[in-house]
Amino acid sequence: MAESLGFVGNVEYRHVYSQRSGGAQYGRGSTEKDDLLIVYAEAFERDADREDFSLEAMIAHERGHQILARHPRIAKCVTGIPAASEEILASVLGAILCNRESDRLTLYGKAVCDLLVCGQDSESAERQIQTLLETLEAML
């Protein structure tokens, strides 16, 4: 699944619950081939819950983080951005990569929600995420 989403590097499953990852975590290696995607036990519990993210959506989000770190054009533009902003961008990138519409919609929802938490009103948040979507699609 990770490979089909374009992930380069190693994928490991850890049969433990992570503290705060939510199910999966990207780790940057010294080179792209050394990058690591860790999938934790709760990823499968969330995937089984209809009211929560699918495994593909979670992995797509982590692939989004890899793109932010490794894509030659995108990585240059996001150097030094706050972690909260990086999470929003990873969700938008993950949405672009997802095969299923339902997964795309969940990641759109997450991205907009993360902007609402920063104090944006809903219409502004939606327009900003739309701009990010169009910009990132053009850069990929």
Next chain:
Amino acid sequence: MIGTKKLSTIRKELEKALGENPIAELDRHIANAKRDEEGTEIMEGLKKFLQRAQKSKRRKPRIVTKR
């Protein structure tokens, strides 16, 4: 990291931000964006996201009676 916030919580937060009638509010946002010649994929995506959640809430299990 996608974080520990459940999707159902995200949906509730979006609905709260959109007010009493979230779908109507999104329709208003879509109309505004089209008027401004901006893209509406995110807004229309949110609308589908919320509508699908509403549909799955309304779907009641079929009760089968034994005769």
